[in-house]
Amino acid sequence: MPEYLTPGVYVEETSFRSKSIEGVPTSTFGMAGPTRYGPVSYVLPAVADPVLVTPPLVTSYTEFERAFGDLGRIGGDQVNYMAHAARSFFANGGRRLYVSRVFPWPRTEAGQLDPAQQEACFARLDVGDPALARWRARWPGAFGREISVQVEFRRGRDIVRGGTLTGVRPGCLVEIGPSGTPPGDATPPVEGNVRIVAEGEGGRLGLTPRRGGPVEPVAAGQAVYRIRLAVTVRAGTRTDVYNELELDESHPRSIFTVLQARDPADEFSLVCLLPVPPAAGQQPPTAGQLLTRLISRPTFLAGGSDGAALTAADLTGKEADPADAREPATGLEALGEIDDIAIVAMPDAATLEEGERTTAVSNLLGHCERLRYRMAVVDPPPESSVSEVRQFRAGFDSKYAAVYYPWVEITDPNAPPEPGAPPPRLLLPPSGSVAGIYARSDTERGVHKAPANEVVRGLVRFERNVTYGQQAVLNPEGVNVMRFFEGRGNRVWGARTMSSDPEWKYVNVRRLFIYLEHSIDKATQWAVFEPNNERLWASVRQTIEDFLLVTWRTGALLGTRPEEAYFVRCDRTTMTQNDLDNGRLICLIGVAPTYPAEFVIFRIGQYTADAQRS
Structure with a gap:
């Protein structure tokens, strides 16, 4: 009971109604697997601070392309199943997708990360010889070779007024010259005339050739022209332009800050600019030296690789180390830290060798069972016969997963058609399409509706035509078949889990209980440490009855x-x-x-x- 010590009128707010429960989202999808490029955590000696990222949220395929790349193959020959799954997810009605990029870092024979080989996974471009700075792909991968960088400058007007610099602050880049008509942008800056605005004695602005160097006042009759940089980064059809940049690291718009590795202004920037420390006994470069070597025509980065061969351990990843902030969660385990995810898949798991594939799927099922509030969509092995998919299904038993068969076939967007030849086709795992159907069914009908008898969009046909008799064998064993029906198109024709428990036989029943349990869990946290009596x-x-009434x-x-x-x-x-x-x-x-x-x-x-x- 509150204290009343001083006589007076007390007006207090109270509540005469029960707490309400808001239903949790059920259509948020999470995927883990390799992509062409994109956010991934790493710690390298060349970067002062570790680059630690969490799986970003994308709400359209356009966003996915900007963050993780297009449908192009990985390493030249590996099908980009993650990008295709993302496109299928959004094409079939999905709206929210978290992506955990998996990069198989090279390791030594002892299984430890190899820093030298890790560094070699990044494409790079040195500025000057010897290098004064270094352009580097922000994310590892062979895709870095497709990135080109161009730095241009823009020369402004004379900023000297009455012998004083105006409209600038410390860290701005300028060029000194004789008074009169300023040179045009076609005339490159003279290395010895480039200066940095600095604060001298008495707070008066002056000029210095390098950061920390002696500050000189503006000489009489001298003109000072403002110089700004513009960086154009191109990769395929993508073009990023960064304007109004400065050179000195003390300026908020410094090119080294805007395009840094750890936390740049553009979350999905492709490159970063790293300063190169001078050799022992050498002076750091002047602003003119660095500027004249930065200005360039479009130049491609070189090097970079897609790492080692993908394994089940890479896809599963590891949990964050609570004792070391430099060791974040990776792979599938990184998705475990995001509470909103209700559906998970690993499209690349189906392409591994048999033993590795079994391990990856087992880890995926264990992930869902441990976290309780998410459902796994499992892909069968490619080109599986009815007997082979039955054998695959028999190896697992989980009420938090469902397997769908067969794979889907699309027109290969990366292979131009040959005249007179049929369009090239590509086989894809069905998990992306199925997750999109889950989301579409939840949005249009609700999580209690079985995500079946729904049209599969964005495919040419299924890998094989499953007959009525074949489904009579597969359906009782918990293999959800996708079939073509004349006049009704391609549809998901099954809604069973991979569980032997008849109580949890159906996908929609399992997901309905996940929805109810998760909603009640989140919305009743207020009851903890309240007085445990009849009123509580x-x-x-x-509170729960009101929620269940709305659900009913x-x-x-x-x-x-x-x-x-x-x-x-x-x-x-x-x-x-x-x-x-x-x-x-x-x-x-x-x-x-x-x-x-x-x-x-x-x-x-x-x-x-x-x-x-x-």
């Missing part, structure tokens, strides 16, 4: 009345005195989910009505 029990009970009204629960659809008990019958003494509040919740009409049966027979009597 009634509030918790009312959407058609997610069975029953013509709320009493038939659910019950909530939180009172003396659910807790013993021992529970109360040990700080436990126990609430029992029962719900009656709606199961999908998997088999629609019409029984028809002959019927002869009796003749009417007069």
